[in-house]
Amino acid sequence: MTTQLWALAVAGLVVLAAACLEAVRSRRARSRSVGAAAATAPEPYILYFTGENCSVCRTHQEPALAKLDGVRVDKVDAIAQRELADRFHVYTLPTTVVMSSEGRSLHVNYGYAPSTKLARQLSDARGGELRAIATA
Amino acid sequence: MTASLSSVVDHSALKVNQTGIIATVLVAFIGSAFYRPLLVLIPLLAVVLLVGTFAPQLALFKQIYFKVLKPRGIVKPRVVPDRPEPHNFAQGLGGVFLAISSVFLLPLPVVGLALALLVAVLAFINVAFGYCVGCQIYFQLGRAGLIKA
Numbered sequence: 001m002t003t004q005l006w007a008l009a010v011a012g013l014v015v016l017a018a019a020c021l022e023a024v025r026s027r028r029a030r031s032r033s034v035g036a037a038a039a040t041a042p043e044p045y046i047l048y049f050t051g052e053n054c055s056v057c058r059t060h061q062e063p064a065l066a067k068l069d070g071v072r073v074d075k076v077d078a079i080a081q082r083e084l085a086d087r088f089h090v091y092t093l094p095t096t097v098v099m100s101s102e103g104r105s106l107h108v109n110y111g112y113a114p115s116t117k118l119a120r121q122l123s124d125a126r127g128g129e130l131r132a133i134a135t136a
Numbered sequence: 137m138t139a140s141l142s143s144v145v146d147h148s149a150l151k152v153n154q155t156g157i158i159a160t161v162l163v164a165f166i167g168s169a170f171y172r173p174l175l176v177l178i179p180l181l182a183v184v185l186l187v188g189t190f191a192p193q194l195a196l197f198k199q200i201y202f203k204v205l206k207p208r209g210i211v212k213p214r215v216v217p218d219r220p221e222p223h224n225f226a227q228g229l230g231g232v233f234l235a236i237s238s239v240f241l242l243p244l245p246v247v248g249l250a251l252a253l254l255v256a257v258l259a260f261i262n263v264a265f266g267y268c269v270g271c272q273i274y275f276q277l278g279r280a281g282l283i284k285a
Contacts, residue, residue, distance in 0.1 A: 004169045007249030014250070015257055053222040053275055056266050059147065079278055092272055111267070 026110050029089040033097070033108040036087050040103040044125035045072035046118065047088070047097040047105075051079050054093040060112045061094040067115040071122060100125050145218035148211050149201045153188075154259040156197030157181065157230060161256035165249060175245075178252050179238035185231030189224050226262075226270020230255050 038047060048065060050057040065073050078085040078093060088097055088108060098107040098121040106128070107121040160181045167174035188195025205211040233255050240248035262268050277283045 003245045004165060004249065006246040007165070007253060010246060010250035011253035011257065014254060051275055051278075053219050053271060053278070055145070055147070055216065055218045055222070055268065055271065058216055058218060060266060079275075082279065085279075091276070093275060 025091070029091060029110065030108045033088045034105055036105045038084070038087075038097075038099055038103045038105070041072060041099070041101050043072065043101055044106070044122050045074060045099050045101075046122075047074050047076055047084075047099055049076050049078040049085055049088070049090045049093060049095040049097075051077060051093050056112055057094040061096070064113065064115040064118065065096075068118060068122070098122055098125055100128070143217070143219055144215050145220050145223065146201075147214045147216055147218070148206070149198045149213075150223055151263055152201040152205060152211060153195065153197040153227065154263045156200070157185070157259040158256045158263070161252050161259075165253060165256075168249075175241050175248075178234055178241060178248070182231050182234035182238055185227050185234060189228035189231060192220075192224070195227075222268065222271035222274040225274040226268050229270045229273065230259065 046065065046068070048061070050061070065071075076084055078090050078095070085095075088095065088105065090110075092110050094112060096109045096113045096118060097105045098109075098118065100106050106125050109117065109121075160177050164174050164177035164181075167177075184196045188198065192198065201211060206213055233251055237248045237251035237255070240251065242248075258269050274283070
């Protein structure tokens with residue numbers, strides 16, 4: 001039984017260390033990506049990084065994006081367009097980036113982002129632009 | 137926004153496969169505390185996963201799904217546009233880790249069991265959250281140009 005407990009402790013430590021590393025890496029990549037630029041548009045829009053082998057993209061992310069009525073979604077193949085993916089530090093799929101109409105990244109979501117979260121981020125993006133117009 | 141894919145994957149088969157991996161590792165892990173020979177389940181599982189990677193028609197848990205669970209309506213199919221390669225790669229990776237775990241089981245049982253548990257944890261993350269770590273490694277290797285992803 002002692003062997004099993006030690007093994008459980010070792011596996012637990014490895015999982016904990018991996019979770020911490022992932023959290024740090026994700027936070028660092030997110031902070032580096034915010035502010036990166038892409039094309040301008042009349043309204044805030046979403047850059048959606050995906051790939052042929054990403055099953056979560058099809059089963060979860062695409063249905064979530066489809067719920068966002070009237071929002072422009074630019075689908076990007078992260079492998080084919082490596083340069084653009086690198087600019088936003090895409091290290092996992094799906095990755096969604098909420099872009100302002102000026103083409104600046106405002107929110108970067110690594111991994112699946114539910115429609116409610118994306119809708120909130122888009123609303124923030126629109127609100128920020130309205131504030132900018134009001135103070136201009 | 138349409139998926140430009142011609143292949144489909146039954147995700148229920150993948151879930152059954154991952155559940156089989158978790159169950160086998162747990163039986164070996166807990167059972168070996170009371171009856172040590174149950175540890176043999178880990179090398180057996182490694183063989184099952186590796187054989188299933190190279191010959192999908194011999195993948196034990198998937199065959200249980202296709203021959204028993206699906207025809208009897210116990211598990212409903214969930215066919216989605218997807219590629220089987222990343223999932224096969226993830227399964228093969230699990231098999232490799234279990235094979236390494238098997239090597240350690242007799243001289244260093246703590247290391248062997250911990251490796252087997254990690255494989256079960258990754259399978260659980262896939263079943264519970266749909267996050268396939270092996271598929272992500274496949275994607276990263278593809279981006280690095282090491283495999284054709």
